[in-house]
Amino acid sequence: MKLYILRNSPNVRKVLAVMHHLNIDIELIYFQLENQDTRQADFLAINPNGKTPTLVDGDFVMWESNAIVQYLADKSGADSLYPKDIKQRADINRWLFWEANHYGRAVGDLLWENFAKQMFTGEAADAAALQDATERFHECAALLEQQLNNKKFITSDQVSLADFTLACHAGFLAMGQVPLADYPQIAAWYQRMDEVSGWQESAPEMG
Numbered sequence: 001m002k003l004y005i006l007r008n009s010p011n012v013r014k015v016l017a018v019m020h021h022l023n024i025d026i027e028l029i030y031f032q033l034e035n036q037d038t039r040q041a042d043f044l045a046i047n048p049n050g051k052t053p054t055l056v057d058g059d060f061v062m063w064e065s066n067a068i069v070q071y072l073a074d075k076s077g078a079d080s081l082y083p084k085d086i087k088q089r090a091d092i093n094r095w096l097f098w099e100a101n102h103y104g105r106a107v108g109d110l111l112w113e114n115f116a117k118q119m120f121t122g123e124a125a126d127a128a129a130l131q132d133a134t135e136r137f138h139e140c141a142a143l144l145e146q147q148l149n150n151k152k153f154i155t156s157d158q159v160s161l162a163d164f165t166l167a168c169h170a171g172f173l174a175m176g177q178v179p180l181a182d183y184p185q186i187a188a189w190y191q192r193m194d195e196v197s198g199w200q201e202s203a204p205e206m207g
Contacts, residue, residue, distance in 0.1 A: 021198030095162035109133035111176030
């Protein structure tokens, strides 16, 4: 298998963390934003979205990070991360969709406005966009805080794909000025993720 990635991408981190956690042997192909590698014709033939991560397993191509981690868990038979039980799996899937559509977007928008926007465009944060992202984050965080009450991880006391996906922005939270002060359960969960096998190996490369 081959995995096309950009360094320090939160969506890439999900996949790398699962790869390391499950000890899956995958060839990593590193792209550079400044080289516009993802816009080259040979890569667009693989993934017309021109985005990473993209997994190639023989003649099978998979894009979308949450779909990739599901595929890797199923391929490796990782029932602990992605149980075969239909209700347990549906519960995890719910959080994968919620991450992609709500929590991940809110955190990502905070990271963009407070950190990445200045670095990539030289522009200051947009006040209206920042307020909107902050409000959306608090809505999501209140729900996640309640979910983590009396649980070590998102769906139970055992780590699952839900945790690897929802925690993908860890490492950038301070830079993004993500307001976690009122959410001790979420903060503690992020700390617990640092103890999960494979998580630290996927950490962003700072400096």
